[in-house]
Amino acid sequence: MKKLIWLISCLGCLGAVANVQASPEDDRRSVVQGVQKKFPDIKFEDYVHGALAFSPDAKAQYDAVMTFPPYDAEIEKGAKLWETSFKNGKRYADCFPRSGKNVAGNYPMFDEKTKKVVTFEMALNQCRTANGEAPYKHSDMNTMGLLTAYARTLSDGMRMNIKVEGKDALAAYESGKRFFHQRRGQLNFSCAGCHISNVGNVLRTEYLSMAPGQATHWPAFRGGDYSLFTLQRRYAACNQMVRLVPLEIGGEEYNNLEYYHSYLSNGLPLQASVFRK
Template identity: 30%
Template sequence: MNTKALTAIAAVLVFPVAAMAGPDEDNLVINDELDMTSVTEAQAHLENLDTIYSGWHFRTDETQALQIDDFDNPAMIFVDQAADLFETVDGAAGKSCSSCHDGVESFKGLQASMPKVDAETGKLVVMEDLINACRTEHMEADAWKWSGGDMQGMVALIGLQSRGMPMNVAIDGDAAPYWEQGKEMYYTRYGQLELSCANCHEDNWGNMIRADHLSQGMINGFPTYRLKQAKLISRHNRFRGCIRDTRAETFAEGSDEFRALELYVASRGNGLSVETPAVRQ
């Protein structure tokens, strides 16, 4: 059977005359006071979308309710644990995070601009890179595992400081080649099913795929507490899972490929509020 025939069969299997459910029209307000921008006009670099929506609008009422109140948000347990770690001395240098940083509040605005290019090295870095650099270079402590609980709790704690601020990831200048690499990955078909990120999150957002409601794949709420896994999930974990579901050999968490993809996908959400930590199904 030829490649075109296999692709056609895969499309029928994965997107069978899907039911259109669309995003809801609810307003995302957290703790009855923080009014989030969860729907906005797409920026010019998005060629195929006019309006962008937070993934919150594609979840059930029950899941949405968990995110709008910090007392109900299960991710806050991990954020609280990270706040303790921020003050905990670790490593041969006898330092904690707070030894160098003037409170976690000093990270306000950082998440809204991540990923970004490091001015000294010219390399694209994500939040996990910054955290492990602090641990290994300044604290002389062991690096944390990418999707480990300590790491993603700290990523969420730092991201929380920017909650409500608009995503504003730079895609020009030194970031441009990384952004182009990520864009190419987004539209590349992977695996036996020959599906790209765009096939789900651009061509079929709003549709139901089996029991799941396809969103536009925005990552402005990551790390997110995923009910299915009952823990905080990193961006690269979801990238890996999506590519794996195409029946392809996926890239590793922390790979240069996923850093570039993170930059491109983050830029698709420019203008949406940082929601970290979000709750998803």
């Protein structure tokens, strides 16, 4: 009997926790409001510029690079991949609505059939396998990376539009949220510790960008050698820096993380293949 009472009271606690659990929209609003409160002068739309939003000098430098991006030839390679027909004569454009225009902002989306998050990269691979082609490796920047460097530009200007509907989608979202707030690596950092709690502060010499907007501008060409980084490659690099062995690029943990992370950017315009330090 005692055990039963204990069990019932535990269930009661769980119920209470579930009731107070914030909805994804509450989460997003509270994160955005945190930034607005601290930086009332920065426009919501400018969150897509990340750390550049805090530094007019860095933004001017960025604008200069973006006038004639030195990595244009790489995007061209991606365009060639996108345009080339599969062996069966079909093309990527045949796999997406509007021939692939203004679609990337709907990804990651939750697939009720497989009960899994589907990233844009996964959708590209599904298009390949459905047409008899071998899938690309998500971590391969020379194939998947380049392909997205062009394919995502077809959605430039589209607002991020992630949907979390139903219990399974919410569970995937919550798992991504947990990852974002979980301390990892020997250095004991979390994504949230820097990009929510310390947004706009300076880490030695670098401004810490705001979480909303971070998912809108991938892939990016980074650093002096303009290395191509998909969003998940960036996750891996960040994990490595805090001394965590990176998880699998294209694996379920990073997919769920991208789901939560992208939701925080809802309402912000996409712009792919930008330059980042």
